[in-house]
Amino acid sequence: MALLEVVAVEKHFGGLPAVGGVSFTVDEGEIVALVGPNGAGKSTLLKAIGGMQTATSGTVRFDGVDITKFEPHQARHVGVAMVLQTPRPFETMTVRENAVVGAMFGGARISERDAVRRADEMLEFVELAERRDEPVGALNLHEQRFLEIARQLASQPRLVLLDEVMAGLNDSELEASVEMVRRARAELGVTVIWVEHVMKAVMSLAERILVLNFGELIADGEPQEVMRQPDVVTAYLGETHHEGAA
Numbered sequence: 042m043a044l045l046e047v048v049a050v051e052k053h054f055g056g057l058p059a060v061g062g063v064s065f066t067v068d069e070g071e072i073v074a075l076v077g078p079n080g081a082g083k084s085t086l087l088k089a090i091g092g093m094q095t096a097t098s099g100t101v102r103f104d105g106v107d108i109t110k111f112e113p114h115q116a117r118h119v120g121v122a123m124v125l126q127t128p129r130p131f132e133t134m135t136v137r138e139n140a141v142v143g144a145m146f147g148g149a150r151i152s153e154r155d156a157v158r159r160a161d162e163m164l165e166f167v168e169l170a171e172r173r174d175e176p177v178g179a180l181n182l183h184e185q186r187f188l189e190i191a192r193q194l195a196s197q198p199r200l201v202l203l204d205e206v207m208a209g210l211n212d213s214e215l216e217a218s219v220e221m222v223r224r225a226r227a228e229l230g231v232t233v234i235w236v237e238h239v240m241k242a243v244m245s246l247a248e249r250i251l252v253l254n255f256g257e258l259i260a261d262g263e264p265q266e267v268m269r270q271p272d273v274v275t276a277y278l279g280e281t282h283h284e285g286a287a
Contacts, residue, residue: 147196
């Protein structure tokens, strides 16, 4: 059985469909990239999986459990964590305290002592251990994103949803981010669905790509193969470029 099943999920805003009847599955241990042009519905679909937006219709199942109507905290309790492009730290807390919150309010009940230990482990994992006693405001955007990843990983998720967390990074930061996701799967056993525009990162990390265009799933498969498909080329470059390439 697939870890995640998305069945005919739609999300409308007013009368406008942002996501139109998308279906796919994700197996445990996969790293799957969700890509497509701006406005394709990628982040909306990710938020529908993570409980930040409720699907208008369709079903989301996680490990056989229907989580379609779950709130974010309910999704996190069953093992689904989401990291947004814009970090939302607790600004009055230290770096370590932010990570502890993730550990305390994750899927399993743990003591405060164990939560601190788990938080410290995840701060070490994202290379922020030396900053743990500093206020969150001392971190730059890149570091705050890493903190958010640490906070979500501290909740011991099985599925991590990443929403454009590599946007705006320089080459060294991008390389560090890609390696972090790779290690999260290898060392922590998490499954990853990742919305991303940085195709350099996608092609080096993703094992499978789902392509959305105007809210519709137009391709699903191995990265090199998918990115050569005519419908995908057209979606990214436009009909004129596609015809010219042909």
